[in-house]
Amino acid sequence: MVRQFGADVSSNNPPNVNNYARFGSKFVIVKLTEGTTYRNPSAKQQIASAIASGQTPHGYFFAVFSDNSYLAQLNAELAIYQAKALGLPAGSILATDWEVGDGNEVTGPVSANTQAILVSMRMIQKAGYRPMLYSGAYNLKNRVNTSLILKEFPDSLWVAAYPLGNGTAVSQPDFSCFPSMDGVAIWQFTDNWCNQGVDGNIALMDFSKVKSEEVDDELNWHPQVKYNELGQFKINRPNGADLYEDASLKKVVGHRPNGATFKINRAKDGAVCAGTNQWFNQADGLTKINPLAVNPYGKGIAQITADNAWTQNNAKPDTGVKHLEKGSTWHVLGRSGKYLLIGNEQSGKFVDGDKATIVL
Known part of the structure; x- marks a missing residue:
């Protein structure tokens, strides 16, 4: 049986991940997005440093959709867009991280939880990536129908279970404590691997190589208007x-x-x-x-095209609230005239549509 060490990282970890290769890491799973707006600012460098140190990069997104299938679609859309923007190769893992936190709830009906998760995984597969589901052992056993997940996506579970608890430095997994579940491909066995303050994983399959999946041409084509x-x-x-x-x-x-x-x-x-x-x-x-062209309540993704784009709180010329980086992408929740709704009053509700394009 193949057994490979690997790390998973977010912006809480260093941008340079080459140090993990010293401890035997063969792959690094990088957080790309969270919900419908957040993008990991360190992801690009983490992917590049993984490749440079001989570790195969993969990706995941932190789900903020609970049991809502529509929100699951929006979460997955942003993750897929960012994976492509960062050059993550087709066939790489793009996992749905479904756990409690940052507004994600796991206490909904098991059937609704499962269907929402499946919506995200189907979109990921259609986009040419390898879908996986990450969560804690308790959630996977009690909050999700993993039999349905595995029927459609065999060997797709990435389960977290720490025999020695949180924060304890662990270098090797104790397989006598392996979570007894079908379909486990990766076991996250510690959150402090080799005292490096990084999640440590052991894979039961070879994730050091990427097998390209067939890509749906429609999902791979993203014109901007x-x-x-x-x-x-x-x-x-x-x-x-x-x-x-x-x-x-x-x-x-x-x-x-x-x-x-x-x-x-x-x-x-x-x-x-x-x-x-x-x-x-x-x-x-x-x-x-473009749904925003035919419906002011339509939703989509906007990419900033101007250097001087700012959010603002009124759908007319107004004082800027937050500067938006050229090339960044944002979920659009509607529009008023040419002003695109992308946030709230604290961060600024609108951006001038002349300073962005809609990504289809």
């Missing part, structure tokens, strides 16, 4: 797609190659309009619609 633009269309037929005169799709007026993308301004009866007398059959490609 203005807040008021309807969306984009991408041809994915090997031989390209015909261009039609109108939405009836009867008269062909041209042809466009595979991979070509177009802004769309209307959709009707299974056809999308890319300009005057320029219609495509939606079956000939991928269509991404």
